[in-house]
Amino acid sequence: MNVAVRDAPPDARALKEQAAQLRGKIIEMSHAAQAAHLASSLSCCDIVAAIYWGVLNIDPRKPKDELRDRFILSKGHAAAALYAALAFKGFFPIAELDTYCKDGGKLAEHPPANLLPGIEAATGSLGHGLPIGCGMALSGRIKGQTFRVYALLSDGENNEGSVWEAAMFAAAQKLENVCVIVDYNKWQATARSNETLMLAPLADKWRAFGWDSVETDGHDVGRLAVLMQNVPNGSGKPVAIIAHTIKGKGVSFMEDDNNWHYRAPTADEVVEAHKELGLI
Amino acid sequence: MRNAFADELTKLGNADARVVMLSGDIGNRLFDKFKTAHPSRFLNCGVAEQNMMGVAAGMAMSGLRPVAYTITPFITSRCLEQIRTDACYHELPVTIVAVGAGLSYAGLGPTHHACEDVAFLRAIPNMVVVCPGDAWEVRGTLRAAFKQDKPIYIRMGKKGEPVIHKEVPPDFAIGKAITVQDGEDVCLLSSGNMLPEAIEAAHRLKEKRVSACVVSFHTVKPLDELCLAEAFGMFKLVATIEEHTLLGGFGSAVAEWVVDKAVKTEAFLRFGTPDLFFKKSGEQEYAREELGLTGHQIADRVLKALG
Numbered sequence: 001m002n003v004a005v006r007d008a009p010p011d012a013r014a015l016k017e018q019a020a021q022l023r024g025k026i027i028e029m030s031h032a033a034q035a036a037h038l039a040s041s042l043s044c045c046d047i048v049a050a051i052y053w054g055v056l057n058i059d060p061r062k063p064k065d066e067l068r069d070r071f072i073l074s075k076g077h078a079a080a081a082l083y084a085a086l087a088f089k090g091f092f093p094i095a096e097l098d099t100y101c102k103d104g105g106k107l108a109e110h111p112p113a114n115l116l117p118g119i120e121a122a123t124g125s126l127g128h129g130l131p132i133g134c135g136m137a138l139s140g141r142i143k144g145q146t147f148r149v150y151a152l153l154s155d156g157e158n159n160e161g162s163v164w165e166a167a168m169f170a171a172a173q174k175l176e177n178v179c180v181i182v183d184y185n186k187w188q189a190t191a192r193s194n195e196t197l198m199l200a201p202l203a204d205k206w207r208a209f210g211w212d213s214v215e216t217d218g219h220d221v222g223r224l225a226v227l228m229q230n231v232p233n234g235s236g237k238p239v240a241i242i243a244h245t246i247k248g249k250g251v252s253f254m255e256d257d258n259n260w261h262y263r264a265p266t267a268d269e270v271v272e273a274h275k276e277l278g279l280i
Numbered sequence: 281m282r283n284a285f286a287d288e289l290t291k292l293g294n295a296d297a298r299v300v301m302l303s304g305d306i307g308n309r310l311f312d313k314f315k316t317a318h319p320s321r322f323l324n325c326g327v328a329e330q331n332m333m334g335v336a337a338g339m340a341m342s343g344l345r346p347v348a349y350t351i352t353p354f355i356t357s358r359c360l361e362q363i364r365t366d367a368c369y370h371e372l373p374v375t376i377v378a379v380g381a382g383l384s385y386a387g388l389g390p391t392h393h394a395c396e397d398v399a400f401l402r403a404i405p406n407m408v409v410v411c412p413g414d415a416w417e418v419r420g421t422l423r424a425a426f427k428q429d430k431p432i433y434i435r436m437g438k439k440g441e442p443v444i445h446k447e448v449p450p451d452f453a454i455g456k457a458i459t460v461q462d463g464e465d466v467c468l469l470s471s472g473n474m475l476p477e478a479i480e481a482a483h484r485l486k487e488k489r490v491s492a493c494v495v496s497f498h499t500v501k502p503l504d505e506l507c508l509a510e511a512f513g514m515f516k517l518v519a520t521i522e523e524h525t526l527l528g529g530f531g532s533a534v535a536e537w538v539v540d541k542a543v544k545t546e547a548f549l550r551f552g553t554p555d556l557f558f559k560k561s562g563e564q565e566y567a568r569e570e571l572g573l574t575g576h577q578i579a580d581r582v583l584k585a586l587g
Contacts, residue, residue, distance in 0.1 A: 066343070113370045121341070125365055131331040135338020135346070141381060142300065142320050142344065165331035
């Protein structure tokens with residue numbers, strides 16, 4: 001295992017560049033596949049870049065290593081971000097991304113079970129990732145292993161009761177090596193999150209459920225990496241990072257416009273987006 | 281059945297460090313021996329079954345052999361999506377054990393009745409569904425469950441049911457029905473906790489000079505097709521018996537098999553609960569009587585069908 005990465009101070013510039021690369025690839029994929037959930041994927045690219053390039057002890061050559069850290073994309077609709085990250089990390093060839101959502105491919109609109117290395121859990125139905133993560137963390141405890149488990153949730157996902165069942169469970173079990181990151185972009189599929197089910201005050205809610213809860217700019221890759229590296233953080237509690245984000249982040253004409261929850265970009269829009277991201 | 285389950289689980293847990301017991305806040309004192317021997321491998325997951333099932337899946341993904349246990353409706357329909365998506369879609373060795381099959385908890389009312397669970401669970405790919413007929417079959421099923429690498433649903437009665445076998449049947453296997461007593465005229469295929477009623481029905485039929493074969497057809501999925509072929513080939517009447525709705529359970533599975541295999545049937549009866557919520561108070565025996573599921577009622581209907 002590459003243990004060094006755990007303690008290495010994050011290189012914010014490199015992480016930022018990695019996030020831009022992810023965004024550029026995801027936008028291409030969305031266009032090629034005419035697939036939905038682009039804005040949801042863009043909103044979590046900084047989190048995904050920070051965790052894959054600044055936090056996780058993982059080795060693409062040993063994707064099933066018992067001691068690896070686990071990352072569960074509980075907001076499975078951001079699958080494109082996960083696929084691009086795994087391909088860039090070397091879990092499978094980057095060319096595989098060209099098959100995204102194509103007939104007969106392995107990269108469906110939500111991450112599949114047992115088809116590709118690096119995908120810890122098939123998600124897409126919300127509210128499943130954290131309970132699974134708690135089970136993984138407990139297995140580590142039972143076996144005397146100290147790996148960490150990260151679950152990335154959407155803000156809309158916090159609507160699901162199973163999230164709060166798991167939150168109380170993790171707190172009772174003192175699963176201090178479990179970390180939730182909420183991609184709090186203030187939108188769910190068809191409406192503002194807080195006008196749908198009241199999440200606010202979200203950090204306080206997690207705190208009230210027994211978690212060590214912290215709020216951050218969800219696009220500050222350096223701070224995200226530091227917060228996630230610092231798990232367990234000595235509090236004896238699981239850690240919730242409420243990451244304030246912008247849906248569609250990185251492309252001016254997509255930012256905070258919820259039409260991009262379902263819309264896919266045209267070829268011209270891909271070029272425009274790549275320019276804004278500094279990729280061309 | 282539940283005491284046999286707790287005892288057998290403790291033995292299996294002693295032998296295999298991967299075995300973890302998850303309880304949905306039931307079984308007060310039932311698991312004391314397991315808890316004492318393996319405190320880190322017993323978890324009371326509270327009244328939160330969706331989480332419990334997800335936790336079980338996460339453990340199985342990490343190489344453990346979790347058993348998730350609570351009252352039937354809560355370990356099945358309450359967390360059906362976690363069973364389907366987390367356990368079955370990922371094809372994980374999660375053992376789901378339900379207590380209170382069918383009308384076992386009749387007195388607690390329809391919230392605690394469980395007459396649809398087999399229909400729900402057998403529709404899910406990768407799932408194995410076993411309804412043991414007595415405490416020995418519970419033990420046999422549990423032993424077999426840990427030897428396979430698939431999700432499995434074990435549907436138990438409660439406690440104090442008649443014990444039919446004298447030990448775990450030596451050739452007990454998931455998917456292999458057990459002939460409990462031989463007969464020549466009719467074949468009673470019983471699934472789960474109805475086995476004592478089936479035996480009682482055979483006894484009554486014998487008094488009327490009808491010889492009944494009784495089979496404990498514990499595994500509803502996968503079906504023992506060899507046993508079915510023999511039953512429909514040899515007997516002038518075959519009956520399925522279960523404490524479960526006639527929509528989608530064991531009897532339905534057999535009916536599907538009969539149609540799909542174009543099997544010729546002389547007479548085929550299905551005994552099960554009707555498509556309704558049984559709202560009256562009263563214990564299991566009363567509910568069975570009301571719904572036509574006692575041994576003597578089964579025998580009467582068989583005799584009528586024989587003419």
